[in-house]
Each structure stands twice: as structure tokens, then as C-alpha cells.
Amino acid sequence: MRLLAVRDVSKVFANGVKALEDASLEIEAGEFLSVLGPSGCGKSTLLRLIAGLETPSAGSIEWQQGRPDLGFVFQEPTLMPWTTALGNVALPLKLAGMARSEREARAAEALGHVGLAGFERSYPRELSGGMKMRVSIARALVTAPKLLLMDEPFAALDEITRRRLNTDLLELWQRTRFTAVFVTHSVFESVFLSQRIAVMSPRPGRVLSEIAIPAAYPRAESFGTSAEYAALCRTTSARLAEAMAAA
Amino acid sequence: MSARFVAPILMGLAMLGLWEAIVRSAAIPPYILPGPILVAKTLVTDWSTLWPALVVTMQITLEALLAAVVVGVLLAVLFSLSRWVELSLFPYAIILQVTPIVAIAPLIIAWVDDVHVSLLICAWLVAFFPILSNTVLGLRSVDRNLLDLFGLYGAGRWRTLVDLRLPAALPYFLGGLRISGGLALIGAVVAEFVAGSGGRESGLAWRILESGYQLKIPRMFAALVLISLAGIAIYLLLSLLSHLLLRRWHESAMAGE
Numbered sequence: 396m397r398l399l400a401v402r403d404v405s406k407v408f409a410n411g412v413k414a415l416e417d418a419s420l421e422i423e424a425g426e427f428l429s430v431l432g433p434s435g436c437g438k439s440t441l442l443r444l445i446a447g448l449e450t451p452s453a454g455s456i457e458w459q460q461g462r463p464d465l466g467f468v469f470q471e472p473t474l475m476p477w478t479t480a481l482g483n484v485a486l487p488l489k490l491a492g493m494a495r496s497e498r499e500a501r502a503a504e505a506l507g508h509v510g511l512a513g514f515e516r517s518y519p520r521e522l523s524g525g526m527k528m529r530v531s532i533a534r535a536l537v538t539a540p541k542l543l544l545m546d547e548p549f550a551a552l553d554e555i556t557r558r559r560l561n562t563d564l565l566e567l568w569q570r571t572r573f574t575a576v577f578v579t580h581s582v583f584e585s586v587f588l589s590q591r592i593a594v595m596s597p598r599p600g601r602v603l604s605e606i607a608i609p610a611a612y613p614r615a616e617s618f619g620t621s622a623e624y625a626a627l628c629r630t631t632s633a634r635l636a637e638a639m640a641a642a
Numbered sequence: 643m644s645a646r647f648v649a650p651i652l653m654g655l656a657m658l659g660l661w662e663a664i665v666r667s668a669a670i671p672p673y674i675l676p677g678p679i680l681v682a683k684t685l686v687t688d689w690s691t692l693w694p695a696l697v698v699t700m701q702i703t704l705e706a707l708l709a710a711v712v713v714g715v716l717l718a719v720l721f722s723l724s725r726w727v728e729l730s731l732f733p734y735a736i737i738l739q740v741t742p743i744v745a746i747a748p749l750i751i752a753w754v755d756d757v758h759v760s761l762l763i764c765a766w767l768v769a770f771f772p773i774l775s776n777t778v779l780g781l782r783s784v785d786r787n788l789l790d791l792f793g794l795y796g797a798g799r800w801r802t803l804v805d806l807r808l809p810a811a812l813p814y815f816l817g818g819l820r821i822s823g824g825l826a827l828i829g830a831v832v833a834e835f836v837a838g839s840g841g842r843e844s845g846l847a848w849r850i851l852e853s854g855y856q857l858k859i860p861r862m863f864a865a866l867v868l869i870s871l872a873g874i875a876i877y878l879l880l881s882l883l884s885h886l887l888l889r890r891w892h893e894s895a896m897a898g899e
């Protein structure tokens with residue numbers, strides 16, 4: 396079942412920068428989709444349009460059943476430094492008016508899911524970069540959203556931490572089956588994670604091609620060293636190169 | 643760590659010693675320059691006149707600081723909620739700030755019957771701007787992504803103010819408060835100077851003036867010392883407050899150095 400369709404969306408910013416031009420993309424409910432493209436091609440803009448944080452200059456975003464609850468993970472952890480990990484994760488529930496005891500129980504549970512049990516009372520500056528990102532993911536998932544939008548969430552992390560978080564993210568996705576839209580500029584990451592990759596052209600961005608990644612889940616770390624993975628990365632790289640050349 | 647305290651204290655003692663030595667060796671009369679020992683003695687002997695004066699000055703200072711906090715924060719919040727209010731009022735706040743208090747104090751003292759209130763207004767005028775401008779800056783320096791996040795979860799202006807803008811502005815506000823604490827004291831003292839005798843309300847500034855007329859220079863120095871000590875105490879107290887409020891989360895209050 397389709398969740399939403401982005402139809403010929405263009406976005407021109409107030410300063411005249413044209414970030415997107417006639418971008419079209421359909422997203423299926425429950426799928427794991429990556430959006431891959433070079434820096435500045437409008438990936439963040441596309442994600443923000445889907446989240447309703449920006450409005451399209453032209454075109455439309457059509458929701459099959461209205462915009463569902465959604466979670467958003469920014470490129471930086473974007474935590475409130477004055478409150479604990481628990482307070483940060485509980486924020487969406489607090490804003491929804493949930494009682495304190497209940498929201499804290501749920502937030503603690505969400506922290507457990509991202510492997511941060513025991514760090515409820517830690518302040519963001521007491522956490523490592525990877526841990527902060529986990530808090531950010533827990534915050535996005537605490538409302539049990541149907542759609543999780545992630546904007547290069549692991550780009551600032553080291554390779555080892557990134558791999559861990561990739562595996563953990565897939566595990567979470569398999570457990571709860573939210574729809575995942577994952578923006579990245581890493582071919583390897585997009586192939587490892589997703590069922591489908593949308594490749595974007597340089598600015599003004601459009602979705603130039605889509606690649607299916609048929610490998611089965613669960614994908615263990617060993618998938619990342621398989622011949623299948625290498626072949627898929629090669630295909631995806633070639634498509635990305637085509638997209639760059641087409642501009 | 644200990645060098646931070648020992649070094650300035652040693653330096654201070656050395657300067658005091660030098661001062662005392664110069665005064666004695668050159669036999670400078672006390673009505674020109676009293677030595678530190680005489681000043682300390684005067685502080686004790688004249689305590690019964692100096693202490694009430696200190697209380698008066700401190701009372702005006704603290705009241706002015708409190709008023710500065712209330713008005714500064716309220717105005718800053720108002721500015722953050724309405725661009726129009728900010729555009730129309732901020733220039734006047736700046737005008738109030740750049741006008742020297744000595745120049746307007748006589749006017750205020752002439753207009754306002756109650757001396758206490760007029761002194762309060764003067765001290766407040768000097769003290770409120772750092773709080774206002776720092777808090778405005780803090781309320782605006784909110785992470786854009788966090789603002790988006792609040793919007794995403796349907797938070798209204800009020801919730802965003804309480805749960806996001808105000809906590810984000812706290813370190814800025816506290817920075818402004820530390821500056822304003824000293825300024826409130828300066829404002830109070832300057833206003834007392836301009837007001838002159840000030841009737842029943844005789845603060846430290848009046849004691850200084852009075853000592854000058856009567857050539858009681860050691861007492862003048864003693865009053866000066868009290869003003870400095872009061873300023874230092876205010877600064878230390880506000881720094882402590884800031885440390886206590888921020889130590890868990892803000893870089894400026896991280897333990898150790």
C-alpha cells in the first residue's frame with residue numbers, strides 16, 4: 396500500500412535558490428527507502444517538505460490517508476542540553492500532553508530499545524556522539540510513528556559507531572515496521588540499509604532513478620562483506636555517476 | 643587551583659604594604675591619604691554610621707536589580723513574541739542605555755517626590771539593559787532544528803517559550819544578570835551623589851560626600867572600601883547562582899579547568 400506520493404515538487408527559496416525541480420517519488424507503507432544524492436542536491440529540503448516543515452513552491456505531496464504521526468531525526472543529535480536523556484526522549488509525549496509518570500515510563504522503554512538503558516539521568520554533554528544520536532532516534536520513535544524521516548543521521552559519526560547504529564536501526568525497523576526514509580550521501584550505507592534507493596541529481600534536485608535492493612533481511616554485518624553487497628554497491632555507484640553526469 | 647586565590651591575595655597584601663610604607667615614610671597627613679591600617683580602624687570606629695548607610699545603598703541596589711530582572715525578562719519575552727513590539731520599543735531601550743545616568747538623574751530626582759523611588763529608578767535604568775539585551779539574544783539563539791521539532795509535535799508559542807526558548811536563554815540571562823548586579827550598585831551610588839543629602843535616606847555615597855566636606859578622609863576611604871566589597875559580594879553571589887543553575891548542562895559551568 397502506498398503511503399505518500401511526491402508529485403512534481405519544486406522548491407525555490409526566498410533567496411532565489413532552486414533546491415528541487417519536478418521531483419517525484421512514491422513511498423510504500425512499511426518500506427525502507429534511502430534517498431541518495433550529492434551534497435546540496437536538495438535531500439534535506441525533500442525530507443523537510445515531506446515532514447511539512449516547508450511548503451512546496453509547485454507540485455504537491457499526496458498522502459494516501461492523511462499525514463501520519465512522524466518522527467524526524469536530524470543530521471545532528473539536536474538535543475536540549477538542559478535536560479536529561481530521559482527528558483529529551485519524553486519531549487514529544489510531553490508536548491502531546493501525556494502525564495509525567497507515563498511519558499517517563501515510555502521514554503525509558505524507548506531508551507532501552509536503542510541500547511541506552513541506565514543512561515536515563517545522563518545529560519547530553521555526558522554522552523558520546525553515538526549515544527546522543529541514539530537518544531535522538533529514541534526520541535523520534537517514542538511516539539511509535541508510522542513514518543520515520545532521517546536526515547543523514549550518522550554522517551558525523553565514526554565508521555565503527557556508524558555500522559553499529561546501522562545494524563541496530565535495521566533491527567528496530569524489523570521489529571516495529573515503520574516506514575523509513577533515510578537520507579544519505581553514502582552509497583554503502585544506502586545499499587546496506589534499504590529495500591529501495593532513490594538517486595537524486597545535483598541541484599536543482601530530481602529523483603533520476605530508483606534501484607531495488609533485493610537482499611533479504613535480517614542483514615547481519617556479514618552482508619556488508621558479501622559479493623552480493625559489493626555488486627549492488629557497484630550498480631548504485633554507477634547510477635549515482637550517471638545522475639551526476641546528467642546534470 | 644590554589645594559585646588562583648593565593649596569587650591575587652599576595653598581590654593585594656603587597657600593594658597594601660607598599661601603600662602603608664609610603665604613607666609612613668613620606669609622613670603623608672591622613673586628610674590627604676590615610677594608610678590602610680587607619681582606614682581599617684575607621685571602618686571599625688565609624689561602623690555605626692557606615693553600616694546603616696551600607697544597608698540603604700544595598701537595599702536600593704537589590705530592589706533595582708530585582709526590578710531590572712522583572713522588566714528586562716518581561717520585555718525580552720514580549721520582544722520574542724512580537725516583532726512589532728521589538729521594532730517599536732528596542733530603539734528606546736538603547737537610548738535609555740546610552741544616555742549617561744548622571745545627566746538624567748537630576749531630572750528624575752526633580753520629577754519624583756519620593757527620594758527612594760527616584761534613586762531606585764536611576765539604578766534600575768542603568769541595570770536593566772544588559773538583562774534585556776542578553777535575554778533577547780538568548781531567546782533568539784535557539785537551535786533552529788529544535789524549533790522545527792517543537793513545530794512538528796504541534797507545540798504552540800507558549801509551550802515553545804516555556805520549554806524551549808526560556809531554558810535556552812538562561813545562560814545568556816545569567817550573564818546579563820552578573821553585569822547588571824554591578825551596574826545596579828554603580829547606578830545607586832551615582833544617583834545618591836546627584837541627590838545629595840537625600841534626607842533620611844543616607845547611603846554610602848552621601849557618607850563619602852559628607853566625609854569630604856568635613857575632611858574626614860579616612861572615613862571616606864572606609865566607605866569606598868565598603869562599596870567595593872559590596873560590589874564584589876554581589877558579583878560572587880550571582881556567579882554562584884549561575885554556577886548552581888548551569889553546572890549540570892552548560893559548558894560555561896563545567897567543573898575544573
Ligand SMILES: Nc1ncnc2c1ncn2[C@@H]1O[C@H](COP(=O)(O)OP(=O)(O)OP(=O)(O)O)[C@@H](O)[C@H]1O
Pocket residue numbers: 408409410412413414432433434435436437438439440441580598
Ligand atoms: N532555508 C533555505 N534558504 C535558502 N536556501 C536554502 C535553504 N535551505 C536550503 N537551501 C539551499 O537549497 C539547496 C539544497 O539544500 P539541502 O539542504 O536540501 O541540500 P542537501 O542535499 O541536504 O545537502 P547536504 O547533503 O549537504 O545536506 C542548497 O543549495 C542550499 O543552499
Ligand SMILES: [Mg+2]
Pocket residue numbers: 438439440546547
Ligand atoms: Mg542535508
